[in-house]
């Protein structure tokens with residue numbers, strides 16, 4: 167299913183919606199959760215457990231036009247992170263590619279959605295490379311995303327990637343990220359490799375860091391909001407990003423005060439945690455977010 171393709175049959179509670187601009191969104195209504203996944207990008211835009219706030223932050227000024235990388239939710243950065251490929255689009259091709267829906271399963275507690283980029287789409291986007299990529303979303307009282315990459319070529323291929331999770335905070339001034347005590351990081355703003363700090367991480371200015379050699383959980387707190395618990399698998403890097411007040415005014419689809427209401431905590435194979443996949447090797451990176 168792309169923004170213009172036909173609609174396949176779906177289980178009860180699952181529908182395709184087309185927004186005012188023609189962007190196709192898979193909409194999930196289940197007793198435990200309401201969620202929305204943009205078909206372009208396999209982009210989880212919203213996941214709201216019933217009776218709770220959304221687990222994800224989405225930019226209120228992003229009109230979600232077709233073909234654009236969305237500002238919020240969980241962009242899939244693949245098969246390279248950031249500017250790892252010189253001269254190529256930031257964060258790879260997956261977030262603006264048309265994905266296909268492979269299956270939707272409605273279970274008692276949750277909904278499972280499986281999607282992939284069709285081989286012919288990948289061949290045209292990355293003609294020199296041989297990858298297969300699929301994603302599974304498990305959406306219920308919490309959310310899980312599992313992104314699986316297989317090298318289907320005869321040569322080793324280098325993979326960097328991120329589940330670029332935008333999380334809501336009540337006010338960045340009161341936000342604390344727990345779990346990163348003494349974890350080293352690469353500061354992308356200065357290119358320095360720095361020792362971690364004691365105590366929770368607070369954000370008082372632009373932050374763009376790859377914390378590495380840490381695969382454990384983190385917790386995000388902010389005043390008056392329930393804490394969010396974030397876990398990861400298949401990676402020992404965590405990107406922490408907040409654009410701060412100046413960069414906020416230059417970002418696409420982002421309000422000038424957006425930095426006050428979000429922080430990205432991204433499960434990542436990035437920096438020292440890039441992966442070289444041998445022929446036919448596959449690798450899964452996962453993240454979960456819940457209360």
Ligand SMILES: O=P(O)(O)OC[C@H]1O[C@H](O)[C@H](O)[C@@H](O)[C@@H]1O
Nearest residue numbers: 248256257354374375405407430
């Ligand atoms: O504006 P985008 O291409 O979506 O990137 C947004 C941000 O993503 C990541 O967190 C990177 O570490 C940042 O350097 C980048 O600015």
